[in-house]
């Protein structure tokens with residue numbers, strides 16, 4: 001007879017940005033959540049743990065507002081006022097044909113609002129932990145490395161590497177792109193390696209950025225300059241992995257001269273500051289998000305190329321949809337781990353995730369090369385797209401996450 005003793009309604013594996021956001025959404029709505037993470041909070045909150053920034057679209061910032069986290073983020077949030085997308089070559093500067101997204105050019109109801117906000121991941125993680133500490137329904141056990149989850153008719157039992165096990169009605173796997181739980185459950189993914197890596201560094205510049213984000217497509221991969229607070233920008237510089245490793249090995253002066261060969265002049269004098277990070281880039285999309293009281297969310301379900309800065313935004317849409325489905329079921333007195341409940345989440349999220357994964361993959365293949373005919377076609381394509389107002393505004397709404405059936409939390413409402 002399976003045990004009817006539960007440690008929490010939900011066992012959540014993975015205290016990354018997706019997992020912590022989900023814990024808050026579910027916990028505030030009355031479900032008890034036990035968060036398990038392999039890394040102790042002192043390690044994941046240390047400044048060197050994650051050098052990335054996240055460009056949060058408008059829908060994601062509304063979610064942070066509904067979770068009560070946004071006030072903790074505003075001191076660190078840089079509004080994006082303009083985005084310029086251009087093609088180019090190192091040394092010869094950007095192509096004159098390009099796309100310009102201006103926050104003043106939106107739909108009438110959003111015109112004048114920032115296109116999104118850029119925040120360093122370390123500040124988002126700290127704000128989420130801070131919020132969680134005040135929610136009684138959430139407990140965190142870390143370090144706690146998880147090996148697998150197994151289910152029976154009543155609940156899911158999660159097995160830890162130290163021999164202990166915990167039990168809930170449901171297990172949510174937000175354990176990242178190498179998800180141990182996805183693999184242990186035998187869920188297959190469509191996956192490939194980009195043979196590219198993204199170098200992340202902070203750049204100080206003499207001139208203010210004015211909220212401008214610049215996506216510059218170079219033959220080795222996209223070179224994104226993302227404005228953050230102060231006269232600083234964060235760089236996501238994609239190159240074939242071997243080239244990225246060579247760049248990582250350069251001393252500061254040589255790295256900065258490579259930077260100068262790529263940066264435009266509008267930022268004035270520039271120099272890199274602090275450590276650099278490098279992230280190998282790969283794609284995967286799980287064939288199923290749901291199996292036997294186990295649900296995948298965030299990078300555990302899908303990992304996409306960072307070319308459009310959308311991976312976390314997708315994960316947060318998973319969070320909002322999953323929390324809504326579970327909380328509604330709980331209020332109706334239904335079993336939150338029942339297949340019929342969980343399939344609602346899968347049906348809601350799959351199309352959006354697959355579409356954006358495909359778009360980012362195609363963009364990367366189209367732009368990360370120096371084939372002359374393709375170069376000409378994409379320059380003309382960018383130029384034409386930039387001239388068609390409705391197309392440009394549709395792309396802006398997609399980037400903001402303001403399309404499709406939005407979960408309540410993403411409209412800014414409570415659950």
Ligand SMILES: Cc1cc2nc3c(=O)[nH]c(=O)nc-3n(C[C@H](O)[C@H](O)[C@H](O)COP(=O)(O)OP(=O)(O)OC[C@H]3O[C@@H](n4cnc5c(N)ncnc54)[C@H](O)[C@@H]3O)c2cc1C
Pocket residue numbers: 013014015016017018019036037038039044052053054055056144145146147174175176177179180198200236279297298299300306308309310311312313314315
């Ligand atoms: C260079 C780069 C730039 C990016 N920029 C953007 C951007 O601008 N905007 C955007 O939206 N997205 C961006 N992304 C994507 C975004 O960073 C990810 O989608 C997001 O961080 C995924 O979060 P997650 O919580 O799902 O997974 P993760 O952050 O990987 O968290 C997984 C957690 O699970 C824990 N864990 C793993 N295995 C176990 C186990 N066995 N037991 C217990 N715990 C475990 C880990 O310790 C970790 O805390 C970028 C990605 C890259 C690589």
